Amino acid sequence: xxxxxxxxxxxxxxxxxxxxxxxxxxxxxxxxxxxxxxxxxxxxxxxxxxxxxxxxxxxxxxxxxxxxxxxxxxxxxxxxxxxxxxxxxxxxxxxxxxxxxxxxxxxxxxxxxxxxxxxxxxxxxxxxxxxxxxxxxxxxxxxxxxxxxxxxxxxxxxxxxxxxxxxxxxxxxxxxxxxxxxxxxxxxxxxxxxx
Amino acid sequence: xxxxxxxxxxxxxxxxxxxxxxxxxxxxxxxxxxxxxxxxxxxxxxxxxxxxxxxxxxxxxxxxxxxxxxxxxxxxxxxxxxxxxxxxxxxxxxxxxxxxxxxxxxxxxxxxxxxxxxxxxxxxxxxxxxxxxxxxxxxxxxxxxxxxxxxxxxxxxxxxxxxxxxxxxxxxxxxxxxxxxxxxxxxxxxxxxxxxxxxxxxxxxxxxxxxxxxxxxxxxxxxxxxxxxxxxxxxxxxxxxxxxxxxxxxxxxxxxxxxxxxxxxxxxxxxxxxxxxxxxxxxxxxxxxxxxxxxxxxxxxxxxxxxxxxxxxxxxxxxxxxxxxxxxxxxxxxxxxxxxxxxxxxxxxxxxxxxxxxxxxxxxxxxxxxxxxxxxxxxxxxxxxxxxxxxxxxxxxxxxxxxxxxxxxxxxxxxxxxxxxxxxxxxxxxxxxxxxxxxxxxxxxxxxxxxxxxxxxxxxxxxxxxxxx
Numbered sequence: 013x014x015x016x017x018x019x020x021x022x023x024x025x026x027x028x029x030x031x032x033x034x035x036x037x038x039x040x041x042x043x044x045x046x047x048x049x050x051x052x053x054x055x056x057x058x059x060x061x062x063x064x065x066x067x068x069x070x071x072x073x074x075x076x077x078x079x080x081x082x083x084x085x086x087x088x089x090x091x092x093x094x095x096x097x098x099x100x101x102x103x104x105x106x107x108x109x110x111x112x113x114x115x116x117x118x119x120x121x122x123x124x125x126x127x128x129x130x131x132x133x134x135x136x137x138x139x140x141x142x143x144x145x146x147x148x149x150x151x152x153x154x155x156x157x158x159x160x161x162x163x164x165x166x167x168x169x170x171x172x173x174x175x176x177x178x179x180x181x182x183x184x185x186x187x188x189x190x191x192x193x194x195x196x197x198x199x200x201x202x203x204x205x206x207x
Numbered sequence: 208x209x210x211x212x213x214x215x216x217x218x219x220x221x222x223x224x225x226x227x228x229x230x231x232x233x234x235x236x237x238x239x240x241x242x243x244x245x246x247x248x249x250x251x252x253x254x255x256x257x258x259x260x261x262x263x264x265x266x267x268x269x270x271x272x273x274x275x276x277x278x279x280x281x282x283x284x285x286x287x288x289x290x291x292x293x294x295x296x297x298x299x300x301x302x303x304x305x306x307x308x309x310x311x312x313x314x315x316x317x318x319x320x321x322x323x324x325x326x327x328x329x330x331x332x333x334x335x336x337x338x339x340x341x342x343x344x345x346x347x348x349x350x351x352x353x354x355x356x357x358x359x360x361x362x363x364x365x366x367x368x369x370x371x372x373x374x375x376x377x378x379x380x381x382x383x384x385x386x387x388x389x390x391x392x393x394x395x396x397x398x399x400x401x402x403x404x405x406x407x408x409x410x411x412x413x414x415x416x417x418x419x420x421x422x423x424x425x426x427x428x429x430x431x432x433x434x435x436x437x438x439x440x441x442x443x444x445x446x447x448x449x450x451x452x453x454x455x456x457x458x459x460x461x462x463x464x465x466x467x468x469x470x471x472x473x474x475x476x477x478x479x480x481x482x483x484x485x486x487x488x489x490x491x492x493x494x495x496x497x498x499x500x501x502x503x504x505x506x507x508x509x510x511x512x513x514x515x516x517x518x519x520x521x522x523x524x525x526x527x528x529x530x531x532x533x534x535x536x537x538x539x540x541x542x543x544x545x546x547x548x549x550x551x552x553x554x555x556x557x558x559x560x561x562x563x564x565x566x567x568x569x570x571x572x573x574x575x576x577x578x579x580x581x582x583x584x585x586x587x588x589x590x591x592x593x594x595x596x597x598x599x600x601x602x603x604x605x606x607x608x609x610x611x612x613x614x615x616x617x618x619x620x621x622x623x624x625x626x627x628x629x630x631x632x633x634x635x636x637x638x639x640x641x642x643x644x645x646x647x648x649x650x651x652x653x654x655x656x657x658x659x660x661x662x663x664x665x666x667x668x669x670x671x672x673x674x675x676x
Contacts, residue, residue, distance in 0.1 A: 096608075115593075125605075131575075132608045140599040142618045145590035150617040155605050 013058070015194035017201055020063075024048045031058045033192060037204055038065025038073055038094060045074035052079070052086040052114075061090045064185050064205055068097035068129070078107040079119055081147075087118035091188050095181050098129035105137040108151065112143040121151035126184050128158065128177060182206060239287040242266060245389055248291065252358055252392075255365065265378035265388030272382040278568070279506040279535040284480055289452055291390045291423070347405070352436075353398035354409055357425050360396030367398065371429055375458035375488050375514075383454040384484045387423050391456065394424035397438060398431070399465070405436035408470075408656050422453040430465040430493075439656055441472040451479045453504075459487035461495045463517060468496040472659050474503040477533055481507040491517030491546075498654050499526040500663065501536045510568060512541035515549035515577070525651045526555040530563030530595070539569040539586075539601075544577035544610070553584040556648045560591035566598040573603075573610040580607065584614040589621065589647055591640070641668050 013031040018024075020036045022045060036048070050061050059079075067073055079088040094102050108119045125134050138151040158180050166176035185205050192198035237244065245266055249259040274281055347354060353364065361368050378388035395411050411426075430436060453475065461467050467487070475481055481504040487495040497511035513522025524540035536559075542551035557565035567586045588597040599616045621643050629639035645652070645667050652660050 112593075127608045127610075130608050132606075134603075134605040136603045136605075136614075138599070138601060138614065138616070140588075140597070140616060140618055142588070142590065142598065143596045145593050145595060145620040147590075148617075148619050150615065151599075152616075153601075153603065153614040154612065155603070156611040157609060 013060075013193055015192050015197040017197045020044075020046045020048075022046055026050045026061075027053060028057060028059055029054055033060040034062065035192060035197070035201055036063045037201070038063060038067060038075065040065070040067050040071055043070075043072040045076075047076045047078075049078045049080060050088065050090075052081050052088060053083060054086075055083050056085045058087045059089075060191075061088065062188050063092045064094070064188060064201075066095035066097065066181065066205075067100040067102065070099050072101040072103075072133075074103040076105040076107070077121075078109060079121070081108075081110045081114040081117045081119060083114055085116045086114065088120070090119075090121040092121075092123045093126075093185060093188060094124075095126045095128055095184060096132040096134060099131045100129060101133040103135045105139065106151065106153075107139045107141070108149055109141045110144055110147050110149060115144050115146040117144065117147040117149065119147070119149045123151070123153040124184070125153075125155040126158065126181070127155065128181070238290055240266075240289075240291060240386075240390070244291060248390060248392065252361075254361065257369070258361065261373065261378070262389045262391075265385050268379050269382060269385035269389055272379075272385060274382060275508075278508050279537045279566075281480065281482075281506065281508075284452060286386075286452075291392075350403050350405075351400040352403060352405060353396065355396050357394040357396045357427060358392070360427070364396075364398070367429070368396070368427070371458070371460055372427055373458075375460060375486050376456050376484050380484060383482045384456050387425060387454050387456040387484070391423045391425035393422075394426040394455070394457075395428070395438070396426070397428040397436070399429070399434040399436045399467075401431045402433045403431075403436075404434065408437040408439045411438075411440045422451070422455065424455045426455070426457040428457070428459040428467065428469070430459070430461045430467040432462045433464040434462075435466045437468040437470065437656075439470045439472075439659070441474070441659060451475075453479055453481045453483070455483045455485075457483070457485040459485075459495065461487055461489045461493040463491040463493055465490075466494040466496075468498065469511075470498040470500075470655060470659070472500040472502065472655070472663065473507065477503060477505050477531075479504045481509065483507075483509040485509065485511040487511075487513050487522070489513050489515050489517065489520040489522055492519045493517060494521045494523070496523045496654075497525070497540070498651065499524065499538065500651070500655070500659075501526070501528045501538050502663075503534075504536075505533060506535050506537070508537045510539045510541050510570075512543070512570075513551065514543045514545065515551065515580075516545050518546045518548055520546060520549045522549075522551045524553045524555075525654055526553070526567075527648045527651045528555070528557040528565045528567075530557070530559045530565045532561040532563060534563045535566070536564070537566040537568060539567045541570040542572070542582060544571075544573045544580045544582070544607075546576060547578050547580070549577055549580045551582045553582075553586070554650060555584075555586040556651055557586075557588045557597060558591065558644055558647065559588070559595035559597050562594040564596045564598070566600065567616070569601045571601075571603045571605075571612060571614070573605045573607045573612065575606050577607050578609045580609075581611045582613070584616075586616045587647070588616075588618045589644065590618065591620065591644075 015033045017035045077090055079090050092104055106121045108121055110117050121138055123136055134155055136153050138153050140149055163176050189202050245262050376384050378385045489495045495513050499511055501507045511524050515522055522542050528536035528538050530536045540553045555567050559565045571582045573580050586599055590597055597618055601614055603612055605612055625643055626639050645664055652663055
């Protein structure tokens, strides 16, 4: 499986012909929207689509991802992980569409939002449209703050609160980053996510 | 999988429930919807002035609103091709013996007298838009529990009625609540006094009988502080070639510390459009539970909701949807968190087969007024064959940074290995399917009163068997 790390653009259409991991990072600073469509048109393809990011003060992002299973035997994992700092706002629509011909599909969407600021806004719509019965499709979405227990664990070992929170934020992305197969891409993503 | 083993429940409908009583109605309005018909409805019920005005205003709102551009296909509804009111008898009946024979036969077939004898607290049965029979057990009356038709309650308890009517679901909420507000007839009014626990479930039955009949019952329930009650409704209707419309409104007010459970098993025949607005206002420390079973109808659009307006309020929806050939069940739940420490839980299970379609549509809205709130949604779907489909459209709006929200959904078919496991132990394929489907919906079925659970499990069995039950 190859790993592709690209910049987010307003409209992205991906039609891979080999197994691919796609990684995008939502950059902080200014508000914008992006619509990513991943079309699985080749039988037996297995792909991953990960969108990661941390946004801060008054930044508002609208992200849409669609995993479109058009033929048989494809699988896909979609990840959307975002950290919301002070007054940030995220609007996410994550679609899994499985067409009639797409039997033996396996598709999973995982959406996690970590709230670290106050007065944040988070709207999520994980959508499933399934037209074939011989499939496995599921999604999960969670939103919450860092637990006090986790923060205390780190501060009680000498870290400042802000250091503790940054460590937790890194950890939030780590189990997606660690699964990036290409080592160069993995290190680049790790560095960009930290900054 | 052998498709012959999947027996559509609708095939047994004619013999089991599909019967047509010859109509014997005293007042039958003309078809269609006009101001004149609305005034006619109100006058025949001797309603106070404010209600006539309320109805006419709602009619204006109905005309101004567009049909929803989302959800199931409602394009075949012709609002002018429906009777909006038929009154079967002049007065409500007190005892079973006084009920006209045709109506008695209808409820005989539904098992009402048996259930009433055995252990129900009180039964109100509706036939063609009016409550024809009511009976309150002595113990309910002694405790001050009010369980009447909505029409009766408007006359007997006008102040209480007016205080709450239309406050949880205003006419302008959506096109179908506006329609209901204009032409409502029948339904139940329930008041549970402070601190009272009603041990037996309160029940109601509904039927559409006249061709092109619309059912617009309006239910208003007030559970006063610290009370508990369980209200159960189950409906059936005969099979018709032209479409029937059911646009009910249910308003529930759960006052501080009270708990109320509202259970529905809907089994309308497959030509009925079932478009219902059900909403509860849940106050401080109160709990509201909706148990919603959608088995019948051509189209159902129903999203029982809880407005959690008091601290520590809790809302729950347990929903099961079954869609067979030609059916579309578009159901779900809405939870609005508008106070601190509120919590909500939604469990939805749906089964689609023979080309049926189930859609879960839900909303969890954590407003800035709801710090430390929690919500959990679980929706699972089973698709039993390649002709069927399912969708999930959940929406979570989290505008409070201390909230905890979880949502998960799965879609799958019945695994071959599960079927093999059961069949290798001597069950036929249809028995194995029946067991698996029953197990899939069990978390909801176990919350139903026993007769409903038994009936539901038997319906699933019939569905899976090759023979007529």
